[in-house]
Amino acid sequence: MFKKILIANRGEIACRVAATARRLGVQTVAVYSDADAQAKHVSACDEAIHIGGSAPKDSYLQWARIIAAAQATGAQAIHPGYGFLSENADFARACAAAGVVFIGPPAAAIEAMGLKAESKRLMEQAGVPLVPGYHGAAQDPALLQREADRIGYPVLIKASAGGGGKGMRAVESSADFAAALASCQREARSSFGDDAVLLEKYVQRPRHIEIQVFADSHGHCVYLHERDCSVQRRHQKVLEEAPAPGLTPALRQQMGQAAVAAAQAVGYVGAGTVEFIVEQADYAQPEAMRFYFMEMNTRLQVEHPVTEAITGVDLVEWQLRVAAGEALPLQQHELRLQGHAIEARICAENPDQQFLPATGTLAVYRKPAHCAFERGPLRFDDGVREGDAISPFYDSMIAKLIVHADTREQALARLDAALAQTHIVGLATNVQFLRHVVRSPSFAQARLDTALIPREAARLFDQDPVGLPLAVAAATAQTLLDERALETPDPFSRRDGWCSHPSADAARRRLAFEYRGQPVDATLIYARDASVQLCVEPPAVQAAQADAEAAAAVAPAAAAAxxxxxxxxxxxxxxxxxxxxxxxxxxxxxxxVYMLSEQVHVFTPQGAAQIVEIDRLAHAGDHALEGGRLSAPMPGKVLSFCVSAGEAVKKGQPLALMEAMKMEHTLSAPADGTVAELLYAPGDQVSEGAELLRFVPA
Incomplete structure (x- = not known):
């Protein structure tokens, strides 16, 4: 076994590798960028080396600096984690040339599986089932059109060097093929520097099922069963589970054996994942499923914890042992399935705004009770702490929540309860969206395919599980508690409605909120017996009140009973x-209940909600607009301005376009007014909070 390794990654996976290394008595070296100087993974390791600027191209992709750090610290091997350099054959070769072990497969295996078209040709030779399609090198548009017509529509165009859904289009008819091909080639050329594509039959009701394989340098190769990763948005995984529901034992064995054949065909060593697309004629007919090779990921996967949960194996430990020259600890007949595991990826994003990535500070970061790192029925893998910032430089994933139980039904219940106890305040996350998915009929009943999210969209997006009355009640209670905590015993200083000679009017207090974009009025009525009555008037009721004073009546309208x-x-x-x-x-x-600026964040067993106190919002808004400034919501690049200095604009009119975390963001006018001055030029990099333009409200 190695005495010291360097972890060429950051965040959750760096902490994960460091935990196993510590258990095995292996020392660890972290590398970090400017943005990660105080990151959790730095303190999780025994040593840490600074390798460059915040952007990955200036740090985590600088393999010469990483190898130099390994040599300088005496690290015998480098673990690449996933992403960054984990599937870079040149990096693997450079490690070998420097006398440092690359904890991953041989460079030749990485290259063989790196190009989709080439890997499919190898799989065809190895007898691994392939989706009917065209994987040839010839790229003449007319030839590709003929091949698409031969395969039959719908057909899928995929960038040969692609990933993450880039350079991919589904084409419904022959007439649409030429335009879709040109679009795919442009995107592939821009993203990967290679516009070669392949064509495949578009599989109906497709499930994304992958097999974890492991091989050593002694000729042994096993599969550690499968994971279902069908729940996806933008071709990226949201929930993963193991084993895959509904597979027959025969199909599970066939897919495992095919995955082993795929790994052996390229001389694989280490941990890898063979991904299959599974066609199902009907959700209730598993015996009719057909599986086809899609691609192989030559690294550890983000979702590896669910495999660890059902097999009892530490895959990182196996990686270290195999890289050190040891044989696999277990053979195929010794591996057993144990229960059911599900992983939820907690990301900084806004699902209701097309999963727009978010940045900000983890002002509140509370994990479920009784959770552990690495092992246990409730596992929470992360690389952040409360108070850390989620920057625009890296992936939006904050953490992974993994549950394990005897049955899938128990795992679902445990996951929903754990998500309910996950409280994050300071930036948008997908935690509530994950709860909606877990509770959706399709997921609960294991009717799985890659179209689950759009199929269940009505239940997943723009939901209000808390409800107006409870949200206002919680915000009001928090306001009263907050005030009482600041008060003295002096009765004349109390703000809870107390007075020496009470009258009907004096015993009332009006509160104003904004909930889901709509104004809401509430009235507190203090009784002589110290009880408090709360009347909440929804927007529809308020609009029906002709007289503002009538809204404070003791008896609310029938609609608000x-x-x-x-x-x-x-x-x-x-x-x-x-x-x-x-x-x-x-x-x-x-x-x-948590208060952050003007927002009250309410977490209940039913779900979470945000409600704004109008008084606080008005105060904050006046302060923010003082001087007429509009600021960048996150670090990024100014793409363009939609207006000129001196131009009059209307409320909601686009003012500027920014790019951050590979997404475009539009800044709009908060009110009618005039643009006084533009403070940056297109192409400029700006920090979070930077004043982009001066705005004078009308």
Whole structure:
């Protein structure tokens, strides 16, 4: 076994590798960029070496610096993690030339599987099933059109050197093929420097099922069963589970044996994943499934923890042992399936805005109770801590939540409960979206395919699991608790409605909120017995009130009858949150409430919500608009301005376009007004909060 290794990666996977190395008594060296100087993975290792700027091209992709760091610290081997240099054959060769072991497959195997067309030719020779298609080197558009017509529509065009859904188009008819081909080639040329494509039959009801394989340098190769990764958005995985639901034992064995044949065909050594596309005629007919080779990932996968959960194997430990020249610890007949595991990828993004990536600070970062790193029925793998910033330089994934149980049904229940206890405040995340997916009929009933998210869109997006009454009640309770915490025993200083000679008017208090973009009024009524009544008036009811004073009536409108009643709450401070036992309108619930600027973040067993206190928002808004500034919401590049200095604009009119985290963002006018001055030029890099232009409200 190695005495010291360098981990050529960052974040969650670097912490994951370091944990196994520490358990085995292997010392670790971290590398870090400017942005990661205080990152969790740096402190997780025994040593750390700075390798460059924040952008990956200036640090984590600088393999000469990484190899020099390994040599300078005496590291015998380099673990590349996943992403960055993990599938770079030139890096693997450079490690060997420098006398440092690359903890991964041989460079020749990486190259053989790196190009989709070439790998499919190799798989065909090895007898691995392939999707009917064209994988040839000739790229004449007329020839490709003829091949598409031969395969039959719908047909899928895929960039040969592609990945992540780039350079991929589904074509429904022959008449649409030429335009789709040109678009794919442009995108492939831009993303990969290679516009070669391949054609495949577009599989109906496709499932994405992959097989974990492992080979050593002694001629042994095994498969550690399969993972279903069908739940995807933008061709990227959201939830993964093992074993894949609905597979017959015969099909599971056939796919495993095909994966081993694929690995042996390229002389594979180490951990790898063979990905298959599975065609299903019907969700209830597993015996009719057909599987086809898609590609091989020559590295450890993000979703490897679910395989570890059902096999009891530490795949990183196996990587280290195999790279050190040892034989595989177990043979095929010794591997057993144990229960069911599911992984949820927690990402900084906004699902309701087409999964727009988000940046910001983890002001609140609370994990589920009783979770462990690496092992256990509830596992939480991450590379961040509360207070850390999610920057635009790297992947948007914050953490991975993995659950393991005896059955899939138990795992689903455990995952939903754990997601409910995952509280993140400071930036948008997909945690609530994941809960919606887990609860959706398609996922719960294992009706899986890559179209699950669009098929269940009505249940997954723009949901309100908390509801207006409970959200307002929690925000009101938090406001009262916050005020009481600041008050003195002096009754004349109290702000809870107390007065020496109460009158009907004096015993009322009006609160204003904004919920899901709509204004909401609430009235607190203080009774002589110290009880508090809360009346919440939804936007529709407010609009129906002709007289503003009528909105404060004790008896609310009939439409808001379920939004009135006694407000009861019992609190216990929990860090920066109030943990509430809340009762309102005949309903009781638990809630954790966090205040960040003008927003109140409410987490309940049903879901989470954000509600804005108008008073605080107005104050913050006045301050923000003082001087007429509009700022960059995250670090990035100015693409263009949509207006000129001196131009009059209307509320909502686009003012500027920015690019950050490989996505475009539009800044719009907050009100009618005039653009006084443009402070940057197209192409300029700007930091978060940078003032882009001066704006004068009308």
């Amino acid at each position: 379920d939004c009135a009643g006694p407000l009861r709450f019992h609190s216990l401070p929990a860090g920066s949150a109030w943990a509430l036992e809340l009762g309102f309108g005949g309903h009781s619930s638990r809630a954790s």
